[in-house]
Amino acid sequence: MVAEPLFVDTNILLEATDVARRHHSRATLALERHPALVMSAQVAREYLVVCTRPMKDNGLGLSYRDAADNLAELRAAIRLLSEERPLLPALLSLLEEVPCHGKAIHDAAIVAAMRAHGIHRLLTLNVQHFERFQGHVIVEDLEACDLEGDESSDDQGDTPLLT
Numbered sequence: 001m002v003a004e005p006l007f008v009d010t011n012i013l014l015e016a017t018d019v020a021r022r023h024h025s026r027a028t029l030a031l032e033r034h035p036a037l038v039m040s041a042q043v044a045r046e047y048l049v050v051c052t053r054p055m056k057d058n059g060l061g062l063s064y065r066d067a068a069d070n071l072a073e074l075r076a077a078i079r080l081l082s083e084e085r086p087l088l089p090a091l092l093s094l095l096e097e098v099p100c101h102g103k104a105i106h107d108a109a110i111v112a113a114m115r116a117h118g119i120h121r122l123l124t125l126n127v128q129h130f131e132r133f134q135g136h137v138i139v140e141d142l143e144a145c146d147l148e149g150d151e152s153s154d155d156q157g158d159t160p161l162l163t
Contacts, residue, residue: 005119005121008043012030014047014060030147039079042113048068085116119137124142
């Protein structure tokens with residue numbers, strides 16, 4: 001049985017990268033255990049932006065080289081979606097259906113890329129950012145996912161991640 005692709009939001013990659021972050025272990029486990037992870041080039045760009053931003057500005061303060069090496073390691077486990085599909089028309093169409101403004105358009109672009117590639121599930125820590133897209137994607141909250149064997153999971157209503 002082929003696993004359903006799971007789109008990984010930027011915050012999951014950042015949590016897995018920074019050992020000081022609250023969800024580091026869960027994010028790392030999710031990346032290690034799901035067999036069909038995908039991301040868009042937008043997520044890769046956002047990851048590089050935050051990794052190379054100074055710590056005083058809510059970044060990780062990494063050099064470009066270190067950030068690029070980390071991204072290469074992540075890409076070994078996460079398939080990069082092609083940008084050859086009509087992503088801009090998909091985004092504009094989605095914005096007609098679900099009006100967004102400002103930074104929310106970044107989230108809409110993720111959903112549009114998912115739709116263009118037939119991806120239905122998104123793993124994120126920013127569930128509230130994607131609430132407006134209910135019916136367009138299934139949002140999986142890293143905090144609520146059952147990571148099968150994760151000691152921090154309480155098994156009370158956890159959503160199965162590894163299906």
